[in-house]
Structures are given as structure tokens and as C-alpha cells.
Amino acid sequence: MGRSRTVRRSRPAGDFADPGAAFPGFPHGRHVHDLPSVEPCGRRGRKVSVAPRHAGGDPLASTAPVLQAYDRLVRRRVAITISIAFLAVGMLFADMTTGPAGLSIVDVWKALTHAPGQDSTSVIVWQVRLPTALMALLVGTALSLAGAEMQTILDNPLASPFTLGVSAAASLGAALVIVLGIGLPFLPPGVLLTANAFVFAFGSVLLLQFMTGRSGGGPAMLVLFGIALVFTFQALLALVQFVASADALQQLVFWGMGSLARANWSTVSLLAAAVASVLPFSLAASWRLTALRLGEERARSYGIDVGRFRFVALLRISLLAATAVAFTGTIGFVGLVGPHIARLLIGEDHRFLLPASALTGAVMMSAASVASKSLVPGLLLPVGIVTSLVGLPVFFALLTRQSRRS
Template identity: 50%
Template sequence: MTVTAPTTDTSIDKYLQRRRRHYWLLAITAVLTLCSLIVDVATGPGQYGLGDIVRAIVSPDDAPRAIAVIVWEIRLPVALMAIMVGMSLASAGAEMQTILNNPLADPFTLGISAAASFGAALAIVLGVSLFPAASELLTTLNAFVMAMVASLLIWLVSRLRGVSVQTMVLMGIALMFFFNATLGILQYVASAESLQQLVFWSLGSLSRASWSKIGIVTAALVVTLPIFFFAGWRLTALRMGDLQARALGVNVGRLRLTVLLCSSLLAATAVAFVGIIGFIGLVGPHIARMLVGEDQRVFLPMSALTGALLMSLTSIVSKTLIPGVLLPVGIITALIGLPFFVSLILKSRREVWG
């Protein structure tokens, strides 16, 4: 037996084929998302032809004025918000599952969403009357700060010696209950007007989307996604287990903190604008994992795109399920998404969690 062996190109070729297949899947999902976006814009109480809609998107000046206004002022913000929020929640979920080595981790189950809700509710119940001009920003800021507090608590627990990632997940679940309770207190003391706003918002709704909100959510994605991409190999290494990741030269504690904070930022901005949507951050990454595996170079973009597509489809369903009624998307994701999710889990024979 020697160290040298004959070389043929077979396993390299197969690997490159696999990469090409992954890129094709990414491209197909991207195209589907784009189609879903157009259908989303075309769906609504006013019936317009798909041609008019596309014309209104591509060159608003040539389209009938009424259609252009409806498309650009109402439908496009909602449809784009769905895409951006889907991307944020699914990317956050993908990286939380990766750094905590747990299939149940997502912004919702870790209490990040609940913390953000509490922060936003503070702004709605107590802050709105104080700073009417800055209320939109204040809601986001509060949601963000609370989400950061929650993720820092989870991270601090992880720094204790002998604490496993499972404990961190349990800590997250405890936080979720805590922030839900504080949210309950706020609801109890809230005025009728702000209570209505709170309830509506806690069901998850895209209807308050605006271009400035889309801008903020996009900014959060622009800041965090490059950080995730840059840490791609190290994040993939984390899925080999903490010990091996450290042997591979990954500063596990620092990477975990960075990624946890970035994921929380994504979750916080999404939750601040559309309320609580609990299922996208969980199922987006799961579908991506089944399609392309966990190599972060494709897993992360695939998770983001799957989340965007799911959210966009949910937005369409929320308008068409009961004609003339716009259902809150959070309800749709729970009603239609969860059975779909359960069937996916049961169908998938692949066991990827040690």
C-alpha cells in the first residue's frame, strides 16, 4: 500500500455535476419566486389583466394611471415585502439551526420573535403617543433592541462551561414564554385602540407594507447576508459538531455570537413590520436542506429563496382563500403551512441531526 494512487476524474466530475444541479435548483426557485411575485401583484379585489400588471411594473408611465397607482402604491409594496420578509426569516432560521445544531431552532422557537414583539408592543402601547413622528422607527428600534437582548441571553448561557447547544434551545423556549407573558401584560393594560393594533399585528400581516419599510428590511439583509456568506465554510464546519469545528480552526464562540446577532437583526426587522409569522423560518431551511444539502454556499441562498417563495405564495393565498377578504398571513402559514411541514418531515427518510 502506498500513498500515491491512480487518478481519474470520476469523483471530481460527480461533485461538479452535483454543484451544477444545485445551481439549476437555485435558478429554478428564483424564477418561481419571480413568477409568484407577479401573480401576487396581479391578485386583488380589482381584476386586471396580467399584461396590464406587467406593463405597469415595467413601465408605469405607459400603463393606465389607476393600475399604475394601485400596483406601485399598494400591491407591489405588499408583494415585495412578502419576498423580503420570507428571505429574512428563512435566512435567520437557517443560520440558527446551523449554529445551534438543532432542527427546531428558528426566530420563533428561540423567543427572538416574542422578544421583538414585546419591544414593538412597548412602542405601540406606550411610545406611539410620545413620539408620533418617529413611531415607525421607534417600533423597529424597540423590536430590534429586545431581540438583541434575547439573543445575548441565549449566547451568555452558551458561555457557561458544560452547556450544550440543546440547553441554549431550551433557554430560547423559556424566553419565548417569558416574552409572551410580558406581551400579555401589555395587552391587558393597553387602550382599546392600541390593543386592536397589537392583536392585528400579532397575527402577522403584510397589509401595512410601505416602500420605507421594505427599505429597512432590505438594508438588514444587505448587512447580514454578506457576513453569512463570508463565514460560509466555517458555518458548514459547525454542523460537524463543536469539537471538530474547533479542530478545523473555527472560533466557535465568536462565530456563534456574530451569527446569532445577525439572525436576530433579520428576525427583528421582519417581526417589527409584519408581526409574528412563525413557520417560514422553520420550513424554508428544511426544504432547502432536502434539495441541496447543507453546504452553506448553496444552503443559505436556497433557504432565502425558499422562504421568499413560500411567503409570496402565502400572500397570494391570503387574498384568494376567501374572495374579498384579506386574511392575516400568520394564520395562513399556520393553517396550510404546518400540515405541509409535518408531511415533509414524515416523508423525508434522511436523518441529518445526530
């Protein structure tokens, strides 16, 4: 005996919005979720209950848990950012108390709370320790903030401010001054090295933008042109080193290691002005950076001109990186590792990621400055060596993590 087959007639979507149009006797204007609880008999005598869903309730009631979870997430991110800021202040004082003079935190605090005097403690704190400590904070802030933006606009987690040849160009500009005496005219000798390094670093990014704009390429083409510029500048730098004298070569090698020894109030003021002028624009672009993190097509659907936005972001990045490199030399891995640490703590919301990245870089540079003065007693190591030694294991860990995700 064959089984009877039930044929269901498909109904328009409107029938389910108003069941009275499909079922005679059902009052018009009522919905299925307005039905009272009933207990019809199912198969084998089991009862099935049908309960009303949010009948007459607040339609926003179901979104309350989501809003509460988001509020908790925002408070957590704010708390983490404030904690990193307090840690940066603590590292600032630790940097000022570290050194051959053996100053305590009380001595440093007394010197800071009084006007600069002629005693040895006041001179050490105001003329040596404080400019160096502030320079470490500012360099870390500039490089890590630039790295966070670079990784977003290039959609490359291994990008850093030096990916596009900023460091190599600055090294070439410094080498021309140290070895050949070629620099910008009408500048005093005291600022010629820094100015030449800055002009070459900033000019390399403008050249890169021009080449990428002519080719009409995207982030991948930008990275390829940047790698080509890196090899070009390194080849020219090797040529200058080949013809350099022994003294000039030693000075050039020491400059390339990265050091905070050239910090003074003039360089600190210039770098602070560069960071203060760029930071508000970076924070104002945070939501566009977050949208770009979702992909170029999604960002365009939000009304963002991706090409123009990437160009302006690269100008900010080049200004930060070029200024930092011009004053301290090449300091690697801070712009690469700092944003990743902040991203692990904060997430991808750039409203919090950018300030957290800047503060994380400041903490890293201050810690590297402390380590450079305390690893070898009586010897001040170049801070670029310390950041490379610390950053290499973290860099390999990031590579391993990226390969596992792939």
C-alpha cells in the first residue's frame, strides 16, 4: 500500500506577514507571535507548547546584552590603554635613574621638582638624563604609531616604517654628509647631518608615491617599489662606504647602529613637535583605518577614497619615521613589534589601537634605553643593537604565527 504524499502550495511572503489573508477566520492584522499558548496533541500523545515571542515588549530589549558586552569591551580597552600609559611614565623614571651616577628615584624627583641648578645632580638630570629619556619615549611613540598605520594601509602584518626604504634613504643622506661633505646648502654644520637624513628619508616616500601613482598599482606594487628602493639606496651606501676614510667609516657605522647619545633639548623639541602635529590627524583617521582593515572594497562602500587616504597616511608615516631616524639613526623592530603587542591587547579598533601602539613603542624604547646602560657595566651600548636583539625573537614568533594561520 503506497504512502499518500502531501503537496504543499507555496505562499507569497505577505501571507506569513498577515496570516488572515491565507487562513479564513484568522483576524487580520495579527501575527503568529501574537497567538496565546496552546497545547495541541502531537504524535503519540505528546504535547507541544507554543509561547508568544516578545508580545507587546520593547523591540530593543534583545539588543541590550550586545550593548552591555560592547560597553564592557570599551571599558576594558580604555583601562588597558591607561595602564600602558602609567607603565610608560614608570619607565621614564627608571630610565632617568639608570646610569653610572647612581641616582635614586628620590634624587631624580627632587631635581625635577626644583628649578635647574648648578649642582651635579641637577645638571645630570636636566641636561643628560631627562633629554635622553624623553627622546626614547618620543622615538618609540613615532616609530610604533607609524608602524601601526603602515601595517593597516598595506594590509601586511610584517610591515614597518622601514619597509619602504625610509631607513636606507636616511642612511644614504647621512653618509653623504659624513664621508663626502655633501649636504643641503645654507645650513650650519651642527644640523646638516640631521637635515640631510630627513630630506632623503622624506624624499624617498615622495618618490615612491610618484612611482606607484604612475603605475596605478595597489599595496602590493607599493611594497615592491619600496623593496627596489631599499636595494638601490643600500648599493649607493655601500659605494660611499667603499671610498670613505677609516674615521668617517667608523662614524657612519656608529650612526647606523642607532643611538640616543645625540639627544638634547633642541632635538627633543623638534621630534615632539613632529609627533604632536601628526598624532591628532592619525587619531581623526582611526575609523577609516578600521574600515580599511576590513578590505578595500568594504572601505570604498563606506565612501572612503582609498588611494587618497593611503597617500595622506604615507605622508604622516614618512614624517614620523624620517624625523626619528634623522635624530637617532636606524632603530629597528620597534615599529614592527609594538603594534602587534598592542593589537594582541586591544584588538583592531584603531580608536584604541593607535594610542596603545604609540604607548607600547614608548615603553619598548625606554626599556631598551635602560638595558643599553645596564647590560655592560661602564659601557653604553647603541640602543639599536638592543632593540634588534629583543625584537628578533618576537619577529620569528610573529612569522611562525602567521605561517600557522596561513
